Amino acid sequence: MLTIYNTLTRKKEAFHPIHEGVVNMYVCGPTVYNYIHIGNARSAVAFDTVRRYLEFKGYKVNYVSNFTDVDDKMIKEAAAEKITVPQLADKFIKAFMEDTTALNIEPATMHPRPTHEIPAIIDFVQRLIDRGYAYEVDGDVYYRARKFKDYGELSGQFIDDLETGASQHVSADEVDKKEDPIDFALWKAAKPGEIHWQSPWGEGRPGWHIECSVMSTKYLADTIDIHAGGQDLEFPHHENEIAQSEAATGKKFVNYWMHNGFVTIGKDNEKMSKSLHNFITVHEILKKVDPQVLRFFMATTQYRRPIQYSQDNLTDAQNNLSHIQNTYDNLAYRLQDAAEGTDPAVEKQLADFKQKFTEVMDDDINVQNGIAVVYELVKYANNYLDNETVHADAIKGIQQLLQTLLSIFGVKLSAHTQIDDDQIKELIAKRDAARAEKNFALSDKIRDDLKKQGIIIEDTPQGTRYRKE
Template identity: 80%
Template sequence: MLTIYNTLTRKQEEFKPLHPGVVNMYVCGPTVYNYIHIGNARSAIAFDTVRRYLEFKGYKVNYVSNFTDVDDKMIKAAHEQGITVPQLADKYIKAFMEDTKAINIEPATLHPRATENIPDIIKFIQGLVDKGYAYAKDGDVYYRARKFKHYGQLSGQSIDDLEVGASQHVSADEVDKKEDPMDFALWKAAKPGEINWDSPWGKGRPGWHIECSVMSTKYLAKTIDIHAGGQDLEFPHHENEIAQSEAETGQKFVRYWMHNGFVTIGKDNEKMSKSLHNFITVHDIIKKVDPQVLRFFMATTQYRRPIQYSQDNLVDAQNNLEHIQTAFDNLEYRRQDAVAGNDQTVEDHLDDFKQQFIKAMDDDINVQNGITVVYELVKYANVYAQSSKVHEGAIVAIQKELQTLLSIFGIDLKASGSQKLDDQRVQALIDERNQARQDKNFARADEIRDQLKTEGIILEDTPQGTRFKRTK
């Protein structure tokens, strides 16, 4: 039985989607004014892993993740770069797709943009105005937060406490326009030279929060199963989404709210963010670090826990991933002398590992316990690979189970075709070395070993023969 921690209720609940076998899931995407940093990637990886596990469980997942392609930051960045806001958006959406592909994040079922949905946004806002939940003032439109009786429930704060914080961040211009400091913008009047669209309230553009309410209800349903995003989005973004959506539709907006923990950096475990100028972009890091290692590092921490980014932690992830890959390669090597057929004992053990994995992951997607089961499977694989007699069917079954479980973490254990061709050359040198040793030509045998070592190939002489692994 899969259970998920629901931020709204602050407890772990049995997961029951509205429609059996189908999950409607919305994940807040990036504001595309820069390359994504690994804090942004943490959210994308965490919920891609959740999605993969749901699909492993047999669900059809409708996964929508938006692009915020117009807001104050984008207008500022476009002006600084001397390009239009749409050109800026195109540039960084392209980069986002390339960077997320490198870390093996599956594309969303749909990646809608805010600017593609302006008529729907205007219609949604007008509905709130008509119902008395919103009001226009000098070209802006604001939402009356106090009119929504459950405001503050998601973040666990009273509206009076929230007002104290809000009052400190309201400009003098907004004070004159807003009926209440807690009210938030649904539509913003355009300043001279800014990108804008016609609306009943004059030329302007959407506020930040409204786009997700519009796109989640438009492309999924008025009530969706899962809404996910970073912990920093609980308030005000997701709080405001609930207020807008439920006021407009009259229905419960989200059944399960999921929020991932922060990525921290440095000895003080400071939150990584663009505003603190302590961020590292995925675009830069994957030039230095194997994208699979970055993915493995971030996918193997339970989504609600913080992740401390450090070089040491990346090295640990790399070593663990290499350990798994080596076990997979050990099995592949033994296939050359395996006997035909299956091994029922192996099949029974694999079923036990699968059930242990499901039990771990059903506990609020506990990937840390899940990967522990994978490590135990790796140990079992290594022991089997050292057996004097192995069955080809058993080897294939163990490899398949490793591939299936690792794919949930976004890891692909299959070697590329080009590497397999290169492996043939390596094997030819190993055969030559073995013959040289038989001929007691140890100088040539050592020369081959040293040659392969310089190419990142380490030889291991085992009772079953000489095998190799790659270090680069």
């Protein structure tokens, strides 16, 4: 049975969706004022992998992920570029879609944008005012955080500690406006020249936190199965979402909260973020790194664990992925001379691999143990290919299972039509091993198979050499 670590309860829980066979999942997306960095991509990859595994298990996943297309950063950057906020948003939404497509991230069922949801946001804020959870001051609307009895539960913080910290992060003018330092903005009065909309409280724009409450409940349900995002969103963003949503609907907001670990960089494993100015954009990385390798690198670390971004780790990912691809190509190569029919022993082994993969992945989407099963399958495939006689249906079964399991990690496998140098060297090594074991039938077969590919083997006193015709 699938278990998921729930940030709210701080334990793994058996996963039971509200509606049988259907999962409603909301993932916080980026603020689109710049290219996404590798930390943003980590969240997108992690929860795309979760989504793919849920689909592998047979669920229909309604996957909603927003774009924050209006906030202080958007306004500042648009002014710097001398364009409008919507123009800035369109520019970087397009860039986001290009980067995530390269990383083979499935498009969300829906990508809502706050600027397209202003009437719904205003109605939601008004509902909170009507219920006594919010109040208006000079065109700003604030949420009474202390009125929500479970405020701080998700992030494990105490109200009194929050009050002490809050007063240090807001202006004196804002402190004077608020009834309580920990209250947060639902609607912000517009400053001169800022993008704005008309509301019952004057010209203004939505606060950051209210956006996700409105869009998740509007496009999924008042209570959703999974809400996900980076660890840095636990407080205040997700804490505030809970307070807003449950106060407005009177229902539990989310059944399972999932948060991914950070991407770290450098010898001190410093968190990568735009605020620390140590980030690397995916846009730049993809000019140097194969998107498949970057995807594989991020998708094969369990979502709650941190990832250290380094060239060494990228190289390891590339080598591991190349080994899998080479095996897949070798399977396609042996298919040319495979006997018709199948092999019952292979069928049973493949069923065992699939069951083992499911068992380890059911433990909070443990992709590290999942990819270990894939490596075992690759080893088994290579051993099978050493047999003098192989069966076509058995090879196709191995290929299909490799494709299915790798697709959960967002990796596409397809047979290369042209044998490459790494494959040649691997086959020569197998031939040398066969000769050492006096398995001349296999040795001759590998030599003849390579010859069909235009590769001439030469046995010399210095070892085996090859040349291409």
